[in-house]
Every structure is written in structure tokens, then in C-alpha cells.
Amino acid sequence: MIYTGYWAKIKEYEANKLTPVGISGWSPDGYHGKTYKKLAPKYAWWKEWHDKKLSEQWYTDKYTETVLQTLNPNIVVRDLQQMGKNVVLLCFETPEKFCHRHLVATWLNANTSINVREYILQTQQTQMKL
16 A cells, blocks of 8 residues: 655554655655655755745646656556555645645556555544544
């Protein structure tokens, strides 16, 4: 399985036997684990988007053009599955916020036979039911 998630929950993902794989441009201080930089946004346009507060559509178009269109989704899946069982692709944003990991999930879902989704921790599932 391949999931998406965010850095703040890395210890919980590891406790649930997931394999963390960073796909952000940088990793939190002290992280020395697996990364897949091919899926990271390009810093120059990310900074432009961030500093100028450009639209999510602008970001999506740039990310698609400079990252996703340069990759073969089946090779990406193969590479990620070789990193471990139950990979969780990590970046910084919480699940409800716009983030490139959601673009990656949508792209992989549309172009491969796998179903990538956000990993919801048991504690989050319980809280959501209350």
C-alpha cells in the first residue's frame, strides 16, 4: 500500500508499521530516513508561489508541468514499493490543507492500478466518530 501523510505524525506512522518516505523539498531537522526527491516541488517556483501568494491552480499547473509530467507513474510506484511495505509519503501540510502530496495521490490513482489515500491514525478515526 501507498499512503500520504504529514511529518508531524511520523512517530505514529512508524508505530503503525508504515515506512515513512519524505517527498518534500526538505525534511525536518534530525530526519535521516528515506526520501523520494523526484516528487518534491522545485524550490524556485515553490518560493515564488509562497511569497507571492499565488493560486492553488498556479501551483498545480507548475507541479504537474515540472514534476509529474517528467515521471512515469508505474516506475514511481515500483520505486516506492521497493522502499518498504505500506509506504507513507510525507510533507508538511495537515490533511485538510492544499498540498502536493494530494496531487501525487490523484496522479497515481488516475494513472496506475493502486489506490493512494491519506493514512488516518486510529486516534483520529475515533475522534472523527465522536
